[in-house]
Amino acid sequence: MVSVVKVIGTIKGSQAEELGLQVGDLIIEYDGVKIHNAQQLVKEVKKKSESGQVEMTVVREHQSSPYTLNSGKIGVRISTTKISKEAFETY
Secondary structure, three states, X not given: OEEEEEEEEEOOOOHHHXXXXXXXXXXXXXXXXXXXXXXXXXXXXXXXXXXXXEEEEEEEOOEEEEEEEEOOOOOEEEEEEEEOHHHHHOO
C-alpha cells in the first residue's frame, strides 16, 4: 500500500473550488514533489507560499491531470489515505 492525499472537502471561494477539485480527488504531486501524506502537502504549500505559480497533479477516476495554481493556500480539506502500490504506479 502507498499513502496519498485525498480531498475530503473544498473551501468556498478558494483556488480548489475555482479549479473544480472534488471530494475524492487524490493529490499526488505538488510543484514536482511526490506527496505521500497531508502533513507533507501542508509543508510544501508553506514552502512555496511566495513563489508565484505551482503545478499540482491530481487523480480523479484513475486519470491524472496537471493543474496550475497560485502558490499559497489551495483551499482543500485533506486526509492521508492508502491505495495499492499497483494503482499508484498507473498514475
